[in-house]
Amino acid sequence: MSDKKGSAYGTPATDTSFRRNYDLDEYAQKAKVRESAEKEEAKARYEAKMAGKKYYKPMTGDETHTRARRQIIDLEANVGKTVLVPAGAGQGKRGRSAGFYCGACDLTFKDNIQWVEHVNSMQHLRNIGETGEVKKASAEDVHQRIAEVWERLQEQKKAAVTTLKERLDMREEEANKEREARRLKRQEELAKKKAEKEAAEKVKVEYGEDVRVEGEHDEDDMMAAMGITGFGTSKKK
Template sequence: MSSFQGHYGASTGGDTGFRRTWDKEKYKRGAEQEESAPDESTKKKRKKKTEPEEEVSEEPQMLRARDTKVDLETHLNKTQVVTVSSDANRQPGYYCDVCDCTLKDSVAYLDHINGKRHQGNLGVSMRVERSTVEQVRAKLASLKKKIDQPAPEYDLDKRVEQIKQQEVRDKEARKQEKKERKKKDKEEKAAALAPVKDEEARPMDPEMAALMGFGDFGTSKKKK
């Protein structure tokens, strides 16, 4: 009886396994040769794995109070055109140049700059420096001195008068700006109409006027 060959060349009457087989001895010899004479790239990889990571010499700074005001009003009431392919610093929202990310609102931005990731990129830990007894006493003394100082007198009438004067100055400034803008628009319109007026004021050629039948226009004399 004739034997049939399978799709992978194996006889149907014998081993029916069709999975790929590997020469284990060949790969074993290759691995042994690599172990005996590793190349430079292999040496570097092994050295990188075995050597301990170098410790950072600079210690992170302690967390301290912010001495500058966070600017959240730079782009207030401004229009910005953005595209899908824009960089992170051109996307709408609050951009953090330290972490290269954009936050969509001010609350998320404040949470981010006060968070562990941002402070870590600045080299600041989340630990607070422990105050000494002398520092606490000095702080209490400064607060007591501030409380003991007499409160400045607040003149309500004077403040109201200052506000009124400021409103008058602002109103005059707006009127002057509006006046200057109208004057500028008027000058631009006059400059645009000047060539047209010059063309209209130019006298017409008599021959051309006669050909067009305009010779008798503009005269009150009667022909005899």
């Protein structure tokens, strides 16, 4: 008879060592801190609204200076694509729905103008860890940037010249091949005509002048078959 106090795993039913233990006090403390932060943020938002200002997320000290954007904003990345959105999406900007979605701010915009404005806004910059302030460039930074731009322009110019030279060389090579093909064809035709002429001269030398060369006396044979021996003149002497 099986032990009624045992479990399906062969351990006593009262043994809960395999279960995960939760520290209720720790989770209660985390919830308390989260609620306090949410209340402070709500209060700050309300005070900013009453003062006619816009609320921005407070800085933590780990933010970096805002720098110029190096990449182009791709507004046509999702054109012609099918995107799955959560059920009930499309109500307001909050959350992911159909449109331009910002993962850092959890907002969706319906047109590209609003999207570009949001990407350049202080709200977005704070959420991605930037202060919104631009670092003042020193004279050394300006000289270094000018040197980088000049070097990049020289590389682009060199690449363009090299590419153009390669295209010209390729075109010249193709033209040379075409000229060589025409020259070989002319040589073959001249050699063929010369061989035919030499063969005809050889036949005449071997068999005399009365030998018939193909196509040479076709007109005389036709006149003989018609009973015409020659053409005289109608003039009397």
